[in-house]
Amino acid sequence: MNRIERTNDFVVRFANVNGTGSASANNLFAQAIFKMGVPVSPKNIFPSNIQGLPTWYEVRINEQGYLGRRGGVDLTVAVNGQTLIQDYNEVLPGGYFLYDSTKKLPEVCRRDDMTEIGIPLTELCNAAFSDPRLRQLLKNIIYIGALSFLLDIDFSILNDAIRNQFLKKPKLAEPNLQALEIGFTYARDNFPETCGLSVHKSNATGDAILMDGNSALGLGAVYAGATVVGWYPITPSTSVIEAFERYANLFRTELESGRKRFAIIQAEDELAAIGIAIGAAWNGARAFTATSGPGVSLMSEFLGLAYYAEIPVVLMDVQRTGPSTGMPTRTQQSDLLATAYASHGDTKNVLLFPCDPKECFDLAADAFDLAERLQAPVIIMSDLDLGMNDHISAPLVWDDTRRYDRGKVLDAAALESMPEKWGRYLDVDGDGICYRTYPGTHPNKGAYFTRGTSHNEYSAYTEDSGLYARGMQRLLRKWETAKTLMPAPHEKTCNPDAPFGALFFGTTSHAAYEAVDALAEEGFEINTLRLLAFPLRQEVIDFINRHGQVFVIEQNRDAQMRMLLINEGRFVPEKLHSVLHFDGMPITADTIRRQIKALLPQLSIPHGQKECLPGVTP
Amino acid sequence: MNRIERTNDFVVRFANVNGTGSASANNLFAQAIFKMGVPVSPKNIFPSNIQGLPTWYEVRINEQGYLGRRGGVDLTVAVNGQTLIQDYNEVLPGGYFLYDSTKKLPEVCRRDDMTEIGIPLTELCNAAFSDPRLRQLLKNIIYIGALSFLLDIDFSILNDAIRNQFLKKPKLAEPNLQALEIGFTYARDNFPETCGLSVHKSNATGDAILMDGNSALGLGAVYAGATVVGWYPITPSTSVIEAFERYANLFRTELESGRKRFAIIQAEDELAAIGIAIGAAWNGARAFTATSGPGVSLMSEFLGLAYYAEIPVVLMDVQRTGPSTGMPTRTQQSDLLATAYASHGDTKNVLLFPCDPKECFDLAADAFDLAERLQAPVIIMSDLDLGMNDHISAPLVWDDTRRYDRGKVLDAAALESMPEKWGRYLDVDGDGICYRTYPGTHPNKGAYFTRGTSHNEYSAYTEDSGLYARGMQRLLRKWETAKTLMPAPHEKTCNPDAPFGALFFGTTSHAAYEAVDALAEEGFEINTLRLLAFPLRQEVIDFINRHGQVFVIEQNRDAQMRMLLINEGRFVPEKLHSVLHFDGMPITADTIRRQIKALLPQLSIPHGQKECLPGVTP
Amino acid sequence: MTFTRPSFRHPSQPTNSLGYSRSDYEGTISTLCAGCGHDSISNAIIQACFEIPVEPHKVVKMSGIGCSSKTPAYYLGKSHGFNSVHGRMPSIATGANMANRDLIYLGVSGDGDTASIGMGQFIHVLRRDLNMTYVVMNNGCYGLTKGQDSATADKGSKSKKGAPNPFESIDLCELAIQLGAGFVGRGFSGDKQQLVPLLKAAMSHEGIAFLDVISPCVTFNNTSGSTKSYQYVRDHIEATGTFDFIPLQQEILTQYEEGTTQAVTMHDGSVIYLHKNANSPDVTNRRKSMDILEAEKEKGRLLTGILFLDPESSDTHEILATSLSPLNTLTETELCPGSAALQKINERLR
């Protein structure tokens, strides 16, 4: 048997039952690896129910810092009877299968191309502990202890982590520490030299942090000065609001009074949630809502109002697998059309695409500036993978000299000193963005009646065709302005003459970069552009025009980003090649690499650029 | 002065105040022309309020049968003081201005390039009638009488029409007849030889009917066997339901019991309206809802459910001017994206595009067949112009041998005789369409649990990536099947070698045909394709591929159909040229002609086809 | 077409008068948390349907989204079901019912599904008096999204998440009575004795029958501070009175003493015997029913049982006077006016 032998580069998968406390144990594992300075990328694959169903926690450890899902499992920790056989079969040849040997493996489990590591978790646990509730939890800690030995994970880090966790209840730390020890000892005594996988201390993580995207979004909103939140619970966006509340409670509670410098309203549904955000934004507070798929559909009427009445509302869409209720606990990037062109009539919305927690934080902060500058809805497109999993990320940075860009708002003094009559929808500056006022600003200037009906420049109702059309055209002018304000894409040039480009965004990026690197090693040079925003900045258009063939990599069935690109950028569709993945699991580098390689032979390379492509016959 | 002199080819506009009974008088006028066998095309331009605001009724009379809006007014009947000056100024040079001369024209009204026809309507009316309520109504009839003389409209037709109208209350007919007479006499005595416009009997209308699109949709649904309707009032779709109810009451009331063979539920909102239709369709009734813009947005979540759970619901979208509440009483074709890709996640819906009442009727009937055949939502895309105005149309036809296509439904016998286990989402036939069952069909076979969550072929919940993806791919297969079932487009070939094509749909068609004819007279040959459905049949793709340059003519700002074409047909965007109009008024031939002519010089004509285009320098 | 009754695959199991055994009313295995109140309600539904008895395939199960709304998969596996979208079960039920008036409609929902996102549809399905049984599995929280307070959470009550709920709670039963529902009851998932007859009576009612069933969420809202916990409900429960439900087909065996028992005959001929004792309120008077609910609430008691009953209520089909033949059984013959009629319409439009 070819045992897999690897250091700082392998995948461990934990197979558990949800609601049994495995999450915190598995998290402890990922944390420990991270603390050893080794990049780690955990993915929680959980069911849409609360207790009793299979759940997996897949941890990729990769010193090079490839953080996308890799696919394939080198070591499985199997503590869920329901999926035992499946888990057993899915281990890669040469891999390892750690299971609770209190019960024998079923007959059908007879592979000889991998190493079985039977540890009687239940038995060990029951022998050591008597409280049944504790037993369930500590069983998980025992296998972490065993892994510590098997994978050479620094035991003291685990020890410290547990101590830290129970800082306030040191009594509770004891049994946990004991369980760790039990696992470690058992593995050491029974499985020496068994496991070819190991973790070595490194400093590959540098000053990175480990954080989930939703916390970063919530924190970003706190830093951005958001004060009003309307929301309705929905997986996977709920934790954005929880994070906002946690951080806001911390930083925004008035010392003496205990009063809050924010208001979070759990609304009756998503229509109300975004209505609350719109009402607050209209009244001069920074306001947002967060939701997922079904919520986006329900918010569509209000998004149209915000577009047309020009109200700076921020929406965070943590995408999940659609359509309809779909797979609420699986990831996808499939709300692009539903958000970019939300609502009936002619509408276009700004989208931002963060790819890691730092960008979640940064784009959350930027979103409020952009929304207020553009007086338009701005939608942050995250997804379940980014939002609910921990990700390695550069540390968060805030420039204390940064001032909120509240956009074109007239205060009382400005109104007082205006020579002409102010009009809410007068395009004074020619950039399509007009001046607004907050209610209550001035006793007799600056009041207006906001409406979703057709209006003239003074916001009075009109059914005049010309006035209506002029307003709609101004909104297009604003759209042009928006393009110039969007965050710039990230480009990586592998070879300036390479005919191939790849374009991707959000959580697809990690796997895409890895795939592109792998292809480069095989001799296929591909330049990349990671998109951060819609509408498209000129750089994006240039990138596509510069390359003969562009792979558009995205996690949906219908190539939604490709459609946005073609529509807004007016490219020849033939040169945009879709690399799609939409089964709800995060995309892997391998999927991308294989799809691109399958596409390559069919692509006609513009004359004179062929030489860049060894081995490809067009 | 160059008086306009025309027979059976001019435009009359009535300027009234809404809520004053002008609608029925003006309607009488259009009816009379139609009864004289001359094609007529009235457009009601009314405000989004109930009483007291300006409203116009524009009637195009055109013996050639061009039914689109022409633009420009040859004769205005001005009885609204609020808009008098505007109405005065908008008459074409050489035209005619009929006004109530009881009050003198304001000073600013001094044109000498047109003919003023002052008739003291109020004075005449007050002299003849004393009941104030009647006075308001009869004033309108007086000007119709005057027009009868001025335009040579057969007086007996008007007489008969009024008699017919008051068949049940002949007493009420009298004052109306008298008012007609008063107007006629006054005009004859005071304005002989004044008006160069006239209507001559013709048989250009053949066996055509005059009907509004919404009535035809409602009637179509009755013929199609729709039994359950959920709806919520919204202009301009309300009258679809009113028509359905009217005809259903007529044809579907059980003789003895007086019970109804249909159920119309006025729901609490649009979400409930479509929910009702979906619930009924799921339970084996033909069911539909009708709405407009804001309702489409609100229905989006449920549309996604119907797409994914595969429920044959019919939605009639009578489009109005968006975005948001927009201009509720103006027309547009701007809900294409909101319907075609309704809802979050990957979704695609079938759209049908009627262009006249007969097609409303036919496509309404087809929609139910298609929805049940495809087990998918089918959306009929009408608009305010088509829905709420009377249109000349070929007569409605029903083939009594036609049977409803209820699609793949298993009855008890079929279930009983099935050898294998039935699965709701098993693609037995390979066309992506599976077999369904109605509740209560069989005591122990064929029951299943419908859901918007991810499901396997047996409709059981699954979070298996592979099963989920397989289901989504099958839906794409169904989409391919749908293409083959769509109604064929209407093509008109002007010259098989012409490099130019024009593609349009719905109410844009009338003006487009006229524009294309006009261009042909100028020497620009353009072949046309009138699209009837989305997704695209092969003929549509072929048409576009066959032409070097294609004009896509539509009534929205963002070129939504062009986007659908490019995305689904994968054409080179450069060859699709948008001709757009979106100010809320129906598009005119002239607008199209001018836009196309402005585009022509920039278009590069594929080699060898240039000769078709006299006078164009590419 | 007739079909053979289900064969007795479990010969040991008792069967009801239709020849079905209890297992014919079961569904797939529940994936809810062990101890969840919703599972007990599912069981009560199974029991009620077995006892009435109904033919399983004549029942249509509907739900919204939530732990509660998953339950239709766990009972009546021989019935068609529709798990719709969040808060919109009532509209689906309305449409389904309009399509076929001959089936039995049983909708379940959660307190989040009904009292928040679904409030509009809830109120309007009551208003149109749809012939269905509407069960809310009320745990005072959003189970499936991990325990947020719902609008039925009592003011001051504490879920596992911590802070006491600062908002007034909505009493769905009182709302239903006020809005004119003809049958309103409240049960407790932990009291099968009362719940099964409640369900049976509700299902025999013509028009809307609303049941609010307190159903503890053991994972997120079974704490000592919660008013929707097993303990709290057991300590504060109070019944309007006991009753017997006698389906039409069944012989009445017991004789009830005049004065202590009120017999209410339902549309379908079945009878509900309300047993009164000294404190039993009159549950057939709307104003009194509402007032009693309020009074008990003031005393801190949770009133259960049949809270209001109006045997005279109507249903949507009667209100709309729809055909007695299910609309989904009508064919071209009954539905399509045909070409001759169309000719006449054309004539009129010329």
Add this chain to the structure above:
Amino acid sequence: MTFTRPSFRHPSQPTNSLGYSRSDYEGTISTLCAGCGHDSISNAIIQACFEIPVEPHKVVKMSGIGCSSKTPAYYLGKSHGFNSVHGRMPSIATGANMANRDLIYLGVSGDGDTASIGMGQFIHVLRRDLNMTYVVMNNGCYGLTKGQDSATADKGSKSKKGAPNPFESIDLCELAIQLGAGFVGRGFSGDKQQLVPLLKAAMSHEGIAFLDVISPCVTFNNTSGSTKSYQYVRDHIEATGTFDFIPLQQEILTQYEEGTTQAVTMHDGSVIYLHKNANSPDVTNRRKSMDILEAEKEKGRLLTGILFLDPESSDTHEILATSLSPLNTLTETELCPGSAALQKINERLR
């Protein structure tokens, strides 16, 4: 920054204590039908605001969609207004109020806008006790879409369209009282005498104040069969009792006799004097208020006036304990934790 008070452009017009004349509270010219009840309500709003008095620019006007929802354009032209989407005014109001607690929020809606599409938002804005005045201009029909029955149309009542409404009507006041609104009143557009003080009292109430104002639709629902016609209302109206509203700033001039007058002091210090006669019900008791409404309805009477009043009610800001400074006035200094705090967060995430 202070600004000069409005100059007296109409020197003949009387001004209120803030120096505004009545015309400072007017808006653009109405485009509603001549005689529409909504216009009378607009006038009453103008009068109430002038009389209280409020500073016009401190009022925020909000509405949904409908004839009624157009009215904010016709009053308070110096106030910001928000004409939102159909049925969603309450959520816009909630957000706006959260952003700035120092302004006065006045929402108007129609019976379609509130009782149908907006039912969920209506109930939940009551539940969160938003500090606003919520006025429904109730004509029992959908005016702007040409007269369909609404959910407040009384059963059996006939609009211009014809057939008697077969559905039960929803009494928004009773619903509001049941759901715990602190101030609930009903007025009639034709009775300015009562409506103006009702509006003034409602606007002085902290928390939600709900007013249902019967407002005949002359075009579609003023027929003899309609229970929302001028004639019908005039014939069936009944008041809970008269009252005086004395704003805080105003001196109390009249002395009320003990026993016949109940003084209710509002949060802002203003006082409502409820005058009682033999039949006057107690409007400060929820259960009684509900029961009286029902009782009058049974008698076929339409009860108007203050229907329920709880001066102790709270409001959303108090429930959430938000800062006393309007949130929209806070700046980076108060809102942004700064880079040092972020450093610490980074540390904890390493």
